[in-house]
Amino acid sequence: MMEMEEKIKQWCPAGGLRVEESGERVLVVMADDLENVCRRLHDDTEEPMDYLRDLVGVDNGPETGTLSVFYQLESARTGRRLMLRCDTRGRDAEGALLPTVSGIWHTAEIKEREAWDLLGIRFVGHPDMRRLYLRENWNGHPLRKDYDMNSNVLDLEAETNADVTEEFDLMADGTLRGHENVVFNPDDFVVNIGPQHPSTHGVLRMRTALDGEMVKKIDPVLGYIHRGIEKMNERLTYPQTLALTDRLDYLSAHQNRHALCMCIEQAAGIEVSRRVQFIRTIMDELQRIDSHLLFYSCLAMDMGALTPFFYGFREREMILDIFEETTGGRLIQNYNVIGGVQADIHPGFVSSVKKFITHLRGIIHEYHEIFTGNVIARTRLQGVGVLSREDAISLGATGGTGRASGWANDVRKHHPYALYGEVDFREIVYTEGDSFARYMVRMDEIMESCHIIEQLIDNIPEGEFRVKVRPVLKLPEGVYTASVEASRGEFGVFLVSRGDKVPYRLHYRSTGLPLVHAMDTVCRGGKIADLIAIGGTLDFVIPDIDR
Amino acid sequence: MNQAFLDYYSLEPLTGWIHRTLCGVMPEDWAVFLEGLVIGVVILLAYALLAVVLIYMERRVCGAFQCRIGPNRVGGRGGLLQVPADVLKILTKEIIRLKKSDHLLYELAPYLVILASVVSFSCLPWHKGAQVLDLEIGVFFVLAASSIGVLGILLAGWSSNSKYTLIGAVRSGAMIISYELSLGITVLTMVVLSGTMSISGIVESQAGGWNIFRGHIVAVVAFIIYLIAGNAEANRGPFDLAEAEQELTAGYHTEYSGMHFGFFYLAEYLNLFITAGIATTLFLGGWMPFHVAGLDGFNAVMDYIPGIVWFLGKTFFVVFLLMWIRWTFPRLRIDQVLTLEWKYLMPLSLLVMMVMTVFKVFGLVF
Numbered sequence: 031m032m033e034m035e036e037k038i039k040q041w042c043p044a045g046g047l048r049v050e051e052s053g054e055r056v057l058v059v060m061a062d063d064l065e066n067v068c069r070r071l072h073d074d075t076e077e078p079m080d081y082l083r084d085l086v087g088v089d090n091g092p093e094t095g096t097l098s099v100f101y102q103l104e105s106a107r108t109g110r111r112l113m114l115r116c117d118t119r120g121r122d123a124e125g126a127l128l129p130t131v132s133g134i135w136h137t138a139e140i141k142e143r144e145a146w147d148l149l150g151i152r153f154v155g156h157p158d159m160r161r162l163y164l165r166e167n168w169n170g171h172p173l174r175k176d177y178d179m180n181s182n183v184l185d186l187e188a189e190t191n192a193d194v195t196e197e198f199d200l201m202a203d204g205t206l207r208g209h210e211n212v213v214f215n216p217d218d219f220v221v222n223i224g225p226q227h228p229s230t231h232g233v234l235r236m237r238t239a240l241d242g243e244m245v246k247k248i249d250p251v252l253g254y255i256h257r258g259i260e261k262m263n264e265r266l267t268y269p270q271t272l273a274l275t276d277r278l279d280y281l282s283a284h285q286n287r288h289a290l291c292m293c294i295e296q297a298a299g300i301e302v303s304r305r306v307q308f309i310r311t312i313m314d315e316l317q318r319i320d321s322h323l324l325f326y327s328c329l330a331m332d333m334g335a336l337t338p339f340f341y342g343f344r345e346r347e348m349i350l351d352i353f354e355e356t357t358g359g360r361l362i363q364n365y366n367v368i369g370g371v372q373a374d375i376h377p378g379f380v381s382s383v384k385k386f387i388t389h390l391r392g393i394i395h396e397y398h399e400i401f402t403g404n405v406i407a408r409t410r411l412q413g414v415g416v417l418s419r420e421d422a423i424s425l426g427a428t429g430g431t432g433r434a435s436g437w438a439n440d441v442r443k444h445h446p447y448a449l450y451g452e453v454d455f456r457e458i459v460y461t462e463g464d465s466f467a468r469y470m471v472r473m474d475e476i477m478e479s480c481h482i483i484e485q486l487i488d489n490i491p492e493g494e495f496r497v498k499v500r501p502v503l504k505l506p507e508g509v510y511t512a513s514v515e516a517s518r519g520e521f522g523v524f525l526v527s528r529g530d531k532v533p534y535r536l537h538y539r540s541t542g543l544p545l546v547h548a549m550d551t552v553c554r555g556g557k558i559a560d561l562i563a564i565g566g567t568l569d570f571v572i573p574d575i576d577r
Numbered sequence: 578m579n580q581a582f583l584d585y586y587s588l589e590p591l592t593g594w595i596h597r598t599l600c601g602v603m604p605e606d607w608a609v610f611l612e613g614l615v616i617g618v619v620i621l622l623a624y625a626l627l628a629v630v631l632i633y634m635e636r637r638v639c640g641a642f643q644c645r646i647g648p649n650r651v652g653g654r655g656g657l658l659q660v661p662a663d664v665l666k667i668l669t670k671e672i673i674r675l676k677k678s679d680h681l682l683y684e685l686a687p688y689l690v691i692l693a694s695v696v697s698f699s700c701l702p703w704h705k706g707a708q709v710l711d712l713e714i715g716v717f718f719v720l721a722a723s724s725i726g727v728l729g730i731l732l733a734g735w736s737s738n739s740k741y742t743l744i745g746a747v748r749s750g751a752m753i754i755s756y757e758l759s760l761g762i763t764v765l766t767m768v769v770l771s772g773t774m775s776i777s778g779i780v781e782s783q784a785g786g787w788n789i790f791r792g793h794i795v796a797v798v799a800f801i802i803y804l805i806a807g808n809a810e811a812n813r814g815p816f817d818l819a820e821a822e823q824e825l826t827a828g829y830h831t832e833y834s835g836m837h838f839g840f841f842y843l844a845e846y847l848n849l850f851i852t853a854g855i856a857t858t859l860f861l862g863g864w865m866p867f868h869v870a871g872l873d874g875f876n877a878v879m880d881y882i883p884g885i886v887w888f889l890g891k892t893f894f895v896v897f898l899l900m901w902i903r904w905t906f907p908r909l910r911i912d913q914v915l916t917l918e919w920k921y922l923m924p925l926s927l928l929v930m931m932v933m934t935v936f937k938v939f940g941l942v943f
Binding site: 219221227228229240243330331332333334335336337339340341344400401404406407409410557558559560561562 | 639642643644645740741744748814815817818821822823824825826904905906907908909910911912913
């Protein structure tokens, strides 16, 4: 780590490098050096930091007069993680500027739009500085600490999306000049796929330019169900924030909550019992099987095969019953809490899980017989929607999507948490990068998850299922992060504490946002029918994008 | 050949008697007009009734394939009143007029589709002596009449003034026009075997054995090609890309509501039935009973089953085959659909027709 920092220091001629270490270690870079540092980190020959895990904007408060952006980097080769911070000079239109990194990591294209939308940080040189979630005529930026909650009246007029976007360039004399970039030409045949569409898996809208049946360009329009969860978190005590994690990606409810609990426990120095670790790991894997079964169902239905849809739901029902037995919930379980889990496992839990795994192993061949082996399914998936490994990393397409492109990115394997360091499992990696590989990754992962659960289910140790934690928890000042492998990619928690009983900023790395962003790259040149099938194999869930 | 058995249930004496009686009390033109009216009403009733039966069958069959029960509440355990209830509901729904559509074409389209379907429906050989339209060029007429349907679909998609419907209509047009080729060629293959284009003639020619047995391997291949092409003609899965729910929400009929949508829906099911009915006529002997050469006792028993039972039985069997395919396969993509037709099915059907002609000329068929 030290030599890395030494190296970075040399790349910062303008302002040097400051290291802050409260919670996570953060390297503070000056805005003038940012582009150079990022470029060199990305192009490093030994340890290229080619994966931008997340880009988070934080308001440092009106009294400091600055805004910050945190860049969480990881090297796909070695798995080394690094966090950079860069502050703006001011908070007004001229001061809240940072150079864009969207030319270095493609995923920054959409994440910088998010930071602009919610915090009002303008990224100079970003080709598409439109708002991401809010209406184009929205006043102010909600995650600013001085944002007036009454500054926007409810607007029921239909919004017309502009076909052009703005890019800002910094002139030599320090002034900012904007020029327009075209999203869609007037003679493009643009079809709205969504927001109410059977196969966008939620309220997502993709403006799709077509040439006959061919997809020319996709522009995702997000925010239809944005609930401002990150804004709400700034008013909620730590135990209260947990309730909202299940409402992100509802098919990764356990894993999301696991990540937040881990982050808070680590910040507060709470040690959970081994029994809890077992329960959390088993629940995470059951949730993964649940999600992948739903993936199978929805993909089959997206491709017009309605019968396999019911196969997936038949087995998923059994998992939901198991969840219900122990947690009381089927979709939203509210199970993990800080210091443990809400309730001990049901007396019948072990036997019903074992029964389910035996059943699933016996019946999974039906899935392959009706769909995997089907000649139409194969021709529709094989060689379609190829995402290269470089693109997958650059776009931050984690989870099964990245692993289908040959990018070994399983957080469970590379940054083990809970019991994943102790169990034996295979990281499923395919190299083709097409829709079929994405499909097969998930199907194989179902079996791997069964394998993990089988190793744990008989050995759940006795112990406390929950340690006593004060209801009002104050975390020491600092920056804390945690990440887990959720059902469809890396789910991250980013927490800034100022020592209060509520988080100063609590941000979630959405697993779906990079996947929706990848749609344009993957679908170009494909047919409309491919677009739907690719959307199915990328497997995004909207509430997690519209946090 | 002894065809006496065919006359047990022949309706010709009955219809002839009715006609003569009517002519006795009124001029012949009037009699024909009156008969035509009655027959028209009967056809429309049969059409509606069969649609209800087919929709119910589809829901039960697909329920069985999908590990569920299907309709089972309305009207007792079998859910028999579910479909009539749905029909009543759709009849009472408002027909929405779109502001920016081409009103004339928009409202004409569903009628064209249903018209094509009813006219082809009238050509089916239900029973000996109970065929409504029996032209010398019957098969040709069916092909021509059913082609009007694609015009309705194209108009529906175009006049709705929506991008989804337009894409759906163009897909449907491209697909149906392509598949009409192999459909037509396989039908011609069977015409070669039977030596006539009249539908009743084709059925009569199979008294000694169904075409699928007489033409052996060649006929079986033709039958499979016919089923694939016919499935595509009926716009049903895996060829339902014209209305591909997951891509185009509902394709060409996205903007239709109430009974106008109902007409498209009805036509889809009846087209399925017509496809199966023509398959039965061409390959499975129409209303002809099943005979095994040499087993006279068995054959005599078969003869006692009325022709309409045979026809409906065979047709519903083919319908079941098509439903089985629909509920098992994912949907094809437009380029795959066209590749399948132009690169594989059409050349193959041409070959089949040539082989059949050669076989027929040299007497290699039974």
